[in-house]
Amino acid sequence: MTYESDSSPLIAPEPRPGSNLPEFTVGDLARRLKRSIEEEFGFVRVRGEISQPKKHSSGHCYMRLKDDTAVIEAVCWRGTMAKLAVRPEEGLEVIVTGRMTTYPGRSQYQLIVESMELAGEGALLKMLEERKRRLTAEGLFDPARKKRIPFLPDVIGVVTSPTGAVIRDILHRLNDRFPRHVLLWPVAVQGERAAAEVTAAIEGFNRIQPGGRVPRPDLIIVARGGGSLEDLMAFNEENVVRAAAASAIPLISAVGHETDTTLIDFASDLRAPTPTAAAEMAVPVRGELLAQILDDERRLLACASRAVEDRRNRVEGLARGLGDPRALLEGHAQRLDDRAERLNLAAAALLERRRTRVGELAAKLRHPREKLAQAGQKLASESRALDSALRHSVTTAGGRFDRIAGRLSLTPARVKLDEGSRRVADLTPRLDRSYAKGVADKAAKLASLGQLLESYSYKGVLARGFALVEDRDGRPVTRADQATPGLAVNIVFADDAKVAATIDGGAPKAEAAPETPAEARPEKKPAPRKPRAAPVQGSLF
Numbered sequence: 001m002t003y004e005s006d007s008s009p010l011i012a013p014e015p016r017p018g019s020n021l022p023e024f025t026v027g028d029l030a031r032r033l034k035r036s037i038e039e040e041f042g043f044v045r046v047r048g049e050i051s052q053p054k055k056h057s058s059g060h061c062y063m064r065l066k067d068d069t070a071v072i073e074a075v076c077w078r079g080t081m082a083k084l085a086v087r088p089e090e091g092l093e094v095i096v097t098g099r100m101t102t103y104p105g106r107s108q109y110q111l112i113v114e115s116m117e118l119a120g121e122g123a124l125l126k127m128l129e130e131r132k133r134r135l136t137a138e139g140l141f142d143p144a145r146k147k148r149i150p151f152l153p154d155v156i157g158v159v160t161s162p163t164g165a166v167i168r169d170i171l172h173r174l175n176d177r178f179p180r181h182v183l184l185w186p187v188a189v190q191g192e193r194a195a196a197e198v199t200a201a202i203e204g205f206n207r208i209q210p211g212g213r214v215p216r217p218d219l220i221i222v223a224r225g226g227g228s229l230e231d232l233m234a235f236n237e238e239n240v241v242r243a244a245a246a247s248a249i250p251l252i253s254a255v256g257h258e259t260d261t262t263l264i265d266f267a268s269d270l271r272a273p274t275p276t277a278a279a280e281m282a283v284p285v286r287g288e289l290l291a292q293i294l295d296d297e298r299r300l301l302a303c304a305s306r307a308v309e310d311r312r313n314r315v316e317g318l319a320r321g322l323g324d325p326r327a328l329l330e331g332h333a334q335r336l337d338d339r340a341e342r343l344n345l346a347a348a349a350l351l352e353r354r355r356t357r358v359g360e361l362a363a364k365l366r367h368p369r370e371k372l373a374q375a376g377q378k379l380a381s382e383s384r385a386l387d388s389a390l391r392h393s394v395t396t397a398g399g400r401f402d403r404i405a406g407r408l409s410l411t412p413a414r415v416k417l418d419e420g421s422r423r424v425a426d427l428t429p430r431l432d433r434s435y436a437k438g439v440a441d442k443a444a445k446l447a448s449l450g451q452l453l454e455s456y457s458y459k460g461v462l463a464r465g466f467a468l469v470e471d472r473d474g475r476p477v478t479r480a481d482q483a484t485p486g487l488a489v490n491i492v493f494a495d496d497a498k499v500a501a502t503i504d505g506g507a508p509k510a511e512a513a514p515e516t517p518a519e520a521r522p523e524k525k526p527a528p529r530k531p532r533a534a535p536v537q538g539s540l541f
Contacts, residue, residue, distance in 0.1 A: 030104035037109060041100035045113060046072065047119050048096070051086040055081075065087050065096060065111065074098075074108040085192055085233075086116050092127050093119040096349035124229060128236055132263055133237070140245040141266040147250045150218050150282065155181045156282055157217030157249070159201040160482065162186040166223045166275045173279035178286040184411050189224040194234030202243040202251070220249050222264060223275035226257040235262040244268050254278035295461055302466055361476060368453035375446050382442075384436065 024032070055061045059078030063465065064071050076088070086094060098114040118124045126534040135141060144389035156174070160166045162184060174180055185204065187197035201222075207218040222244070224235065234240065235255045243252055245267040253264045258273035265271040269518035462468060470490045477483055487503040 027104070030102065030107070034104065037100050037102055041101060044097070044111070046096050048094070050088050050090060050092045050094060058274060060087055065094075068157070070518040071410050073108055074105075074113055075110055075115040076116075080114060084116050085194065086118055087237075089127060089130075091130065095119050100403065118230075124233075128263065129236065131236070132266070135241060135267075140241060145245065149250050149252065152178065152283060153180060153218035155183060155215045155217045156220075157183045157205045157220045158223065159185050159186060159187055159198060159205075159220065160275070161189045164189070166225050169276045169278045170223060173276050174343075176285060177280065178283040178289075180283055183215070188232060188234075190231050194238050195237035198234060199237075199239045201242045202240075202247055206246075206248050209475060216250055220247065220251045221272075221275070221278050221282065222251065223254040223278060224256065225275070226260060232256055232260060235264045240264055240323065241267045241351070241406055252278045263371045307461070313320060352390060354502070368450065372446075374449055375449065379442055379446065383439070384396040386438075390431065422432065462492070468492040 017241045046065055048067050051064040051065040051066050051071070053061060059081065061076040063074050063076070063082055065074050066072070076084070086093075087093070095113065095118070096113050096116050098112045100111055101108060110174075118127070132141075139145070158167060158170055160170075167184060171182060172418050174182065185201040187201050189198075190193045202220065205217050208214055210216045217241055220237075224232070226374060235253075241263045242262050244253065245527055246451075250270070251268045251271045252272055254260070254272040254275040255262045255264060270281060272281055295377035321332075398487065468491070469483075470492060471477060472488050472490065473484075477489060483503045489501050489503065490498045491501055492498050
């Protein structure tokens, strides 16, 4: 039994005069109470429910133990916390072994915890159920987090005891089904160190880098044989469950027998009822795989043979329905030759038709001299009509002046006659200008038409190096059948010079000297006459 050091002796104070009760100081009374409680309750076992557990930064844990009627403060020092088999949790019913003492600074008594155990299987199940509910709320048991187990892992990591029958069962089963490389991480599967070692093993396998000296496992198996609920408590610890849920490597839990369930089973990616079943789930049977591969190969070859045979039959059937390619090509080649020949003939016929059409249109064209002569005649006719109209207008105005002068007196009539003469004299230049402008406009239009006719004339073609072939009558020779041997022709050049020639192949025919066509004779254009104003007599009024 240990006590807090207190070197001051507990001496009863002397009573005050007039009183038989001794007088204590506060510290004396607190020390006397502390010693009394520690002597009376030096070793006690207390059953109660943990309330408000609080772990201090110093490592000590403060809590309360309560039942239906009372509450006791409890303290678990840091050195004792590391040895406890059960971690203090809210609402957990436990049996605590320790000693009673007081804390004078607060005038309270408290229980110093030396050991702690669960108060029966019901309390343990209640604690596990509460822990399961809390971890489920965090999402550690969510099926969406679970990873797919590899079909045939190259390396399998096993977390279990190296001395138990579990590792031998796993190795034996793996050798029977499909031998694989196995890495064993030895751990304690029961006791106070079990939870920490299992957590370190899972995290250690995940820290192995791929391609290193030690191969990284493709699958982890956490295994243990059967046992009681207390024996399997290491696999219900929160740190083990969190390590299994956070493992990047797929994990199979095989803890206990088929009826045993621990919290790591819910966090693992796959639960096996026994360690032997975990080995069966980890790898397939090699003999069954070989048989399946051989069967698939046989079926694949048979299917491929049937498919090839079906395609061959289909191609042969389609080939029978098709014609001879050589015969098809020969027919198309003949059609191509026929179309090519028709195309050549059509092109020649088209050119001939275009040539004939051009000749017809050229024959319909009027000679520029003829059009110029017609325009000159029209201009002369309009000029004569304009002179006649002007003379008629002047004569009519003079008659009106004479009639008006006869009805008026001499002196006023003479004055008006002179005024009318002046007005006529003023109008005469204006009429001359209007006539000259009309004549100039007609001449400009006539010149434009002459240029247009010249552009249509064959002389432009002669200026580019061509020549016109005419017979002695001046008719153009345009076709080869007109050029009979011995025909006397004239070759007209761009400068209107003519050179006599004879078509080769015979003696020239005696023909009369050609006369210059009427079209070729230059026509004299009548010079426009300027109209003269006739003398006007009388008045305009």
